[in-house]
Amino acid sequence: MIELKQLTKTYGSKQKVTTALSGVNLTVAKGEIFGVIGHSGAGKSTLIRCINLLEQPTEGEVWVGGVELTKLGKRELQRQRSKIGMIFQHFNLLSSATVYNNIAFPLTLIGTPRAEISRKVNELIALVGLEEHRNKYPAQLSGGQKQRVGIARALASDPDVLLCDEATSALDPQTTDSILKLLLDINKRFNLTILLITHEMNVIQTICDRVAVIHQGGIVEQGPVSEVFLKPKHQVTREFINHDAFAEEGLKLATSALHAKWARIVRITFLGAKTYESVMSQVVKQTGVNFAILQGTISTIKDVPYGQLTVSFEGDEGDVDRTLTLLRERDLDVEVIG
Amino acid sequence: MKGLDFSIINWAEIGEASIDTLFMMGYATFFTFLIGLPLGILLYSLSKSNIWVLGWIYRILSFIVNIVRSVPFIILIVALIPFTRFVVGVSMGVQGTIPPLVIGAAPFFARLVETALREVDRGVIEASQAMGASTLQVIRKVLLPESLPGLVAAMTITAVTLVSYTAMSGMVGGGGLGSLAIQYGYYRYQTEVMIVAVVLMVVLVQALQMLGDRLVIYFSRK
Numbered sequence: 100m101i102e103l104k105q106l107t108k109t110y111g112s113k114q115k116v117t118t119a120l121s122g123v124n125l126t127v128a129k130g131e132i133f134g135v136i137g138h139s140g141a142g143k144s145t146l147i148r149c150i151n152l153l154e155q156p157t158e159g160e161v162w163v164g165g166v167e168l169t170k171l172g173k174r175e176l177q178r179q180r181s182k183i184g185m186i187f188q189h190f191n192l193l194s195s196a197t198v199y200n201n202i203a204f205p206l207t208l209i210g211t212p213r214a215e216i217s218r219k220v221n222e223l224i225a226l227v228g229l230e231e232h233r234n235k236y237p238a239q240l241s242g243g244q245k246q247r248v249g250i251a252r253a254l255a256s257d258p259d260v261l262l263c264d265e266a267t268s269a270l271d272p273q274t275t276d277s278i279l280k281l282l283l284d285i286n287k288r289f290n291l292t293i294l295l296i297t298h299e300m301n302v303i304q305t306i307c308d309r310v311a312v313i314h315q316g317g318i319v320e321q322g323p324v325s326e327v328f329l330k331p332k333h334q335v336t337r338e339f340i341n342h343d344a345f346a347e348e349g350l351k352l353a354t355s356a357l358h359a360k361w362a363r364i365v366r367i368t369f370l371g372a373k374t375y376e377s378v379m380s381q382v383v384k385q386t387g388v389n390f391a392i393l394q395g396t397i398s399t400i401k402d403v404p405y406g407q408l409t410v411s412f413e414g415d416e417g418d419v420d421r422t423l424t425l426l427r428e429r430d431l432d433v434e435v436i437g
Numbered sequence: 438m439k440g441l442d443f444s445i446i447n448w449a450e451i452g453e454a455s456i457d458t459l460f461m462m463g464y465a466t467f468f469t470f471l472i473g474l475p476l477g478i479l480l481y482s483l484s485k486s487n488i489w490v491l492g493w494i495y496r497i498l499s500f501i502v503n504i505v506r507s508v509p510f511i512i513l514i515v516a517l518i519p520f521t522r523f524v525v526g527v528s529m530g531v532q533g534t535i536p537p538l539v540i541g542a543a544p545f546f547a548r549l550v551e552t553a554l555r556e557v558d559r560g561v562i563e564a565s566q567a568m569g570a571s572t573l574q575v576i577r578k579v580l581l582p583e584s585l586p587g588l589v590a591a592m593t594i595t596a597v598t599l600v601s602y603t604a605m606s607g608m609v610g611g612g613g614l615g616s617l618a619i620q621y622g623y624y625r626y627q628t629e630v631m632i633v634a635v636v637l638m639v640v641l642v643q644a645l646q647m648l649g650d651r652l653v654i655y656f657s658r659k
Binding site: 151153174177178179180181183185187189191192193194195196204205207208209236237238252256 | 558560561563564565566567568569570571574578579582583585656658659
């Protein structure tokens with residue numbers, strides 16, 4: 100649905116060139132929710148703005164829905180843009196227009212008949228749950244309500260693609276969750292392709308199918324969220340996941356407090372239905388080793404359960420090795436770290 | 438200083454002068470807005486352009502606007518006499534005042550329009566471009582409605598400025614209250630006439646300002 104080929108964007112004159120993006124390749128499939136995560140200044144904002152050509156890329160191609168946008172003239176680009184919805188961190192609603200007229204705005208641009216506009220807008224107001232606020236102005240709405248108007252407006256022209264530019268970064272955690280739920284809902288309902296950029300890992304974890312990590316204008320890692328999330332390869336990715344800087348310290352403290360004369364520390368990763376099975380206790384019953392849990396998380400990525408436990412096994416060396424083998428045989432990912 | 442005697446005032450003349458002032462003001466304001474608004478939009482659009490030719494056109498236009506704005510109005514009236522005669526046939530009186538009023542005030546108003554348009558949130562403009570709006574649609578459906586309170590405030594300031602300009606034109610043969618105040622109050626030492634004329638102009642300015650402020654509040658949605 101979206102394809103970026105060797106996308107490069109530089110700013111400035113000959114003397115001083117700043118590279119915002121360098122040779123980015125990215126493919127987003129139809130119906131997919133794709134997340135791009137990066138620190139501020141990593142280039143993610145430039146990246147999303149290059150997709151509807153709010154920012155003209157210096158080099159490379161942008162394809163959306165089989166059309167090469169970078170080749171189009173002004174008129175044709177305007178027509179194609181109406182097929183790409185976009186929502187923003189600061190909502191960017193018309194302050195002089197009511198909720199109804201804000202949502203109607205993209206339809207008035209393409210000269211939709213009044214009756215058709217009314218039908219469509221009322222439908223969308225119901226979809227985002229703003230029936231009581233239709234005649235209010237943006238200044239009278241909360242942040243979450245404003246973003247709902249933004250989403251309804253973006254959907255008004257029946258787009259194939261929705262771009263989300265830090266859409267939840269200005270919202271509190273509860274409101275963020277409700278907006279993410281709404282995005283997930285419209286993604287399923289309309290099979291809408293969504294590309295979002297964010298600096299919040301929980302946004303990626305909650306709704307994305309695939310993720311790309313962007314750093315210094317280039318994509319350093321990408322893949323299915325569970326893969327990138329559980330087995331981060333790049334330093335930046337790790338930073339996003341272990342945002343808790345105390346995790347490392349905590350582990351050190353835990354290991355120094357271990358009493359057993361022989362222990363092996365391992366990180367075990369569960370993914371899918373296994374997460375909720377009693378694999379651990381079954382295995383240790385068989386081998387007779389003891390274990391202590393040093394650190395652990397059990398949660399979900401989108402709707403897939405996962406768990407990650409750091410455990411120290413205590414007992415006879417042979418028995419511990421046998422335990423690890425058995426765990427691996429049960430399809431768990433076992434990594435010895437100490 | 439002797440006591441004031443308001444019985445010497447010819448109220449019919451005052452009435453006539455008031456109507457003249459309103460007439461000049463009305464026409465001048467109308468034409469100032471008619472010319473200044475598109476000029477302001479043009480200035481704004483050119484200043485945002487990243488095509489270098491348009492950038493130069495902006496600089497030249499902006500320079501002309503600055504020149505007109507820096508010429509004192511009283512001199513502008515005199516300098517424009519040939520032009521005024523060409524446009525309305527006379528260079529004095531009520532009609533003769535309107536062209537210099539418009540030429541004096543339109544660049545001023547255009548600058549205020551440009552400033553009001555700059556106040557519009559860049560994000561909103563970008564959002565409408567992302568939805569496929571053309572340049573004209575951005576101006577008509579985003580810039581103008583979003584900056585309406587600012588534009589009304591600019592219109593108020595311009596109308597008030599025009600009141601004082603009409604008074605000034607009284608010095609060089611224009612009509613209206615300003616001319617009355619100068620002829621009777623200054624040349625004939627009839628302070629009473631001057632006081633009445635000034636009071637009427639103060640009332641006019643206050644009324645305009647109040648109307649403008651009300652409208653700004655009415656249109657404000659922030």
